[in-house]
Amino acid sequence: MRYPQGGGLTAERRAFRERMRVEAAGMFAAGQGNAVIAKELRVSARSVQRWRRAWQDGGQAALRSKGPGLSPKLSEALFAVLEQELDKGPVAHGWDDQTWTLSRIRTLIERRFHKSLALSTIAQMLRRHGWSHQVPARRAVERDEAAVAGWVKEVWPQVETPRRRSEPSSSSRTKQGLR
Known part of the structure; x- marks a missing residue:
């Protein structure tokens, strides 16, 4: 389990x-x-x-039980060092943009700790320590909230496909309109 x-x-x-x-x-x-x-x-x-x-x-x-089956792949001390490295950002480690990916984190772990971990193992380890790929640390400075709100109210309804009205239907192949 x-x-x-x-x-x-x-x-x-x-x-x-x-x-x-x-x-x-x-x-x-x-x-x-x-x-x-x-x-x-x-x-x-x-x-x-x-x-x-x-x-x-x-x-x-x-x-008798021999205790937990697996020990963590990185000790708590090494994970604390990893967090410090992640806080520096990807640019500090040689990447062009400010996006951490599992592949980049794996490369960082290999460079820094000389350990090779699977991407799923890294994802589990990060989740266990409260990291999430879904929640950014902060909003972009360039973000214009008024422009976003205006787009959602005015442009999105035109782009969104209208929903079909519910009408009685038939799955019969002998329906009059199909002959």
């Missing part, structure tokens, strides 16, 4: 799953079969097989 912030399971959910594995260990010791345990715990038989193998190899300790 993944979350939009880019994390994995919550601590509570990891603890719940660990309790299920420990409960399964008690059933293994009682000699119950995999199918019975799977039905009782409402998990797949394949999971019970993996748990039984781990239990046989390492006992109940082998069924």
Whole structure:
């Protein structure tokens, strides 16, 4: 189960799953079969097989949670440095305009930290830290609010296609007008 912030399971959910594995260990010791345990715990038989193998190899300790599955690709300290670099803007790093793209951020990470990350990983990492591609930091200085409001009132209605009025219709091919 993944979350939009880019994390994995919550601590509570990891603890719940660990309790299920420990409960399964008690059933293994009682000699119950995999199918019975799977039905009782409402998990797949394949999971019970993996748990039984781990239990046989390492006992109940082998069924304990090992913590979160993935560590962050950039530590908090490195991400803070990345944020400082992003605040400088793309022009400071050699690009022609003031637009950050995931590709540019990946290039920056490769240059600065010598790490290669997938674009989706970078997007998740940025979202997790509150960055969004949809919200600009500030409006353009050249923006004329009065001109924008006038355009929306006067020009847009002429450009927008008018909606069709709803009329009773027929999907029949034998309609009189179609012959």
